[in-house]
Amino acid sequence: MAEIVELREAVAELVGDGDSVAMEGFTHLIPFAAGHEIVRQGRRDLELIRMTPDLVYDQMLGMGCARRLVFSYGGNPGVGSLHRFRDAIEHGWPVPVEIEEHSHAGMANRYAAGAAHLPFGLLRGYAGTDLTKHTNVKTVTCPFTGEELAAVPALHPDVAIVHAQEADRRGNVQLWGIPGVQKEAVLSAARSLVTVERLVDELVPRPGGIVLPGWVIDAIAVAPRGAHPSYAHDLTDRDNDFYQQWDIISRDRDDFRAWMDEHVLDAEVTA
Amino acid sequence: MAEIVELREAVAELVGDGDSVAMEGFTHLIPFAAGHEIVRQGRRDLELIRMTPDLVYDQMLGMGCARRLVFSYGGNPGVGSLHRFRDAIEHGWPVPVEIEEHSHAGMANRYAAGAAHLPFGLLRGYAGTDLTKHTNVKTVTCPFTGEELAAVPALHPDVAIVHAQEADRRGNVQLWGIPGVQKEAVLSAARSLVTVERLVDELVPRPGGIVLPGWVIDAIAVAPRGAHPSYAHDLTDRDNDFYQQWDIISRDRDDFRAWMDEHVLDAEVTA
Amino acid sequence: MSTSATAGEVQTIVAARLLAGAPSCFIGVGGPSTAAILARAIVNPDLVLVYESGTIGAKPYRIPLSIGDGELAATADFVVPVVEMFNYWIQPGRIDMAFLGAAQIDREGSLNTTVIGDYDAPKTRLPGAGGAPEIATGCDRVMVVAPHAKRTFVERLDFLTTRAAPEAVITDLGVLAPDPEAGGELALTHIHPGVTVDAVRDATGWELRVAADLRTTEPPTDEELSALRELVAR
């Protein structure tokens, strides 16, 4: 049953050095506040899993939190490169990072298989690509038609972290807008943390609302604007300017570190 | 793109003798009006597919519409037997019916595989049961763990028929309440018909609302109370008394036929 | 409560008591549903009721006729499609306990809900598997609720629909549970008040083992009985 705790406490309790951590949110509801707290707590050797590393993993990679990255699209959406991601892979800065990359369809089916407690997911995918030589994908043969299909191994992160609009006081969570793979991430993980914009007395069902019951969540932490520069549909707006500024901030190692020092390491935790 | 037509015309156009027909709705939103129209049009040799045959297939089996039945639970929920279903299987009345039965999990994954255009669905299921000797289930081996899992063949009905609360004038459909496997049924089928309680100018998104876009539907027919004695959440109530009366009406072949004559064959089509 | 409990009432109350402390319970149609709703009233107000129609956390005021009555969806914490119910909730074992019924049960606790007689020439065609095979393997704890009769508790199933290993089988005569010293074979552990061991043996189609520490079921309290009757009367 979810406990409602401080973000600092939740991260200390749930995220350990060396853990595999899936922080999801497809463009929307990216759990930046939790990522920053992990950076502040100096976690190391994480296996970071995320379909779209986005700025949150660019920051964590640049701070040396990870030994391994599992992903499917490592760009700054609509802007260009993720410079810290590139620097980590191209030059091993600040620490070497092993990568395992998939297609979006492959990653989505890996989460779905994890959520369903199946050992693998099934798709028509990866056909004729060089990805098959560099990643963990195999084939299975349909026992009815003889057709060969791609098989991807289930994801079972140690911890899943997602951000949502709201939780009630019993720890039930509701999110709406672009739902991404958050449900699958939480259900595939051994432990889970949900940061929320706000606590409410009662969840009022919303169009497009997805409910995660408190009994599949370990901890809830209130983190208003905790998705910034991503957003929480109906509550905050995506900070597209910041995504563009990040291209400049993150290009240079020192500028990046200075920004992180000022805005993350030395920042007052707001919640 | 969905055309909005009379139910009579839709059934004449979309459902032919010998077709495989999936009429879904899990307790909720069962497309009775469409089933009755199929009976009135005297369709024969259908392969009827439905997780829970319920009264709608009990009626169609009793009227001799089907040569084959694919299902997972053939009871009158909370009441007892489906007498026409039993008579068809036990005594071949009025015509012999071949059966293929699965578990709910198997049927659900067969629809999901059909909707995903995969040749089979994957589950931990059927283990140690006699079902495996009598139905179409095989095993696949996980290429990562070596574990054996159940494989069920994808469903690809010729026609799917579902009932929903509303459609807009462009043929987009919204349903809410218990969603069942309606989306998968429509997406797994070559053709589809949706009967609706009402037409609206604009679909207003609802909590729990599922939208089927007009471009995956062939025909929409307005059939108010078209789910009776099942129901349309927020619009009509389940007629539990009728489900109990059906146990008496359907027990005897002549009583059943008399009821069908009066209430279906001779009935004025309301829409 | 003026009249004493019927055998069926005792059965339902005993089943409900077994839900004390369970986080969540998966419910089929009929008797088990009443027991689970009663459990919320008498022993476990936070019990999450899960119906295979997709309603999770339903809080029905009345006993629903079907597993898909409108009240279940209207009062649920959330409602999911059938595919999601089986793949994301049942298969991974997220629902703690399941209540199942059956037409035949064997001494291992396996269930038949498919056919009486030969599969290809049935004497009585039953509804079939429904969700039971995967519910039984998915849920950590399985309870079976069935009327105690020779035709139900059989030496040999006509068809094995569901391989279950129930923690308890609650009947209108008593409670059976696996005996670890007999390879997990079901043995009589409780008899309901006023029932004799011979009566239970006579209603069982195999040579029924009786637990060394056989106990008599605690009789329904007035509170339990009035809660049940009030629920049924709604």
Place this chain on the structure above:
Amino acid sequence: MSTSATAGEVQTIVAARLLAGAPSCFIGVGGPSTAAILARAIVNPDLVLVYESGTIGAKPYRIPLSIGDGELAATADFVVPVVEMFNYWIQPGRIDMAFLGAAQIDREGSLNTTVIGDYDAPKTRLPGAGGAPEIATGCDRVMVVAPHAKRTFVERLDFLTTRAAPEAVITDLGVLAPDPEAGGELALTHIHPGVTVDAVRDATGWELRVAADLRTTEPPTDEELSALRELVAR
């Protein structure tokens, strides 16, 4: 319209025109998004825009920066989870057409968005596959939009990310399409106004075939150009 169209504007307008009559279009980030939104304004008001974030039937007023901007979800006919998007909508081929970009394209139309240089010691690490491999095989029709340069149109891909068989590759210099008489190799079928064949050949990393009936692209109309500029200015 006072100024004449830039090469980039011609490219976007040509891409938009190719969407006339298409029921639905799948959109990646960047240039292709602008073309698809423009198509709704100039040639195909009913075009269903599908973004891999899960928004189906989005009607953005402004060009979104990302494929998951809030306006896409707010204006969509419906929004689905990522798993459903790939399994129920893309994989079965329900989306008619896809617009993809790439860092490298070869003469078959296959795409590289993964790496420049060696995979294990990259010169430039690119974002990776995203949805492209399965979008390219799922959608009936694939269009590629890319800037025309030797480093993009290469003899040999450093990495084959997406096996595509594009119906057309729309560049800022012209349009390439598979030549059935050359085993489907991409050949130049259109050059944009003011562009020479030699200029296109110089910007292509392989010996570019030129279609026998090479045509010059119809120049943007004032209406097209003002619609594009208005859209970009929003």
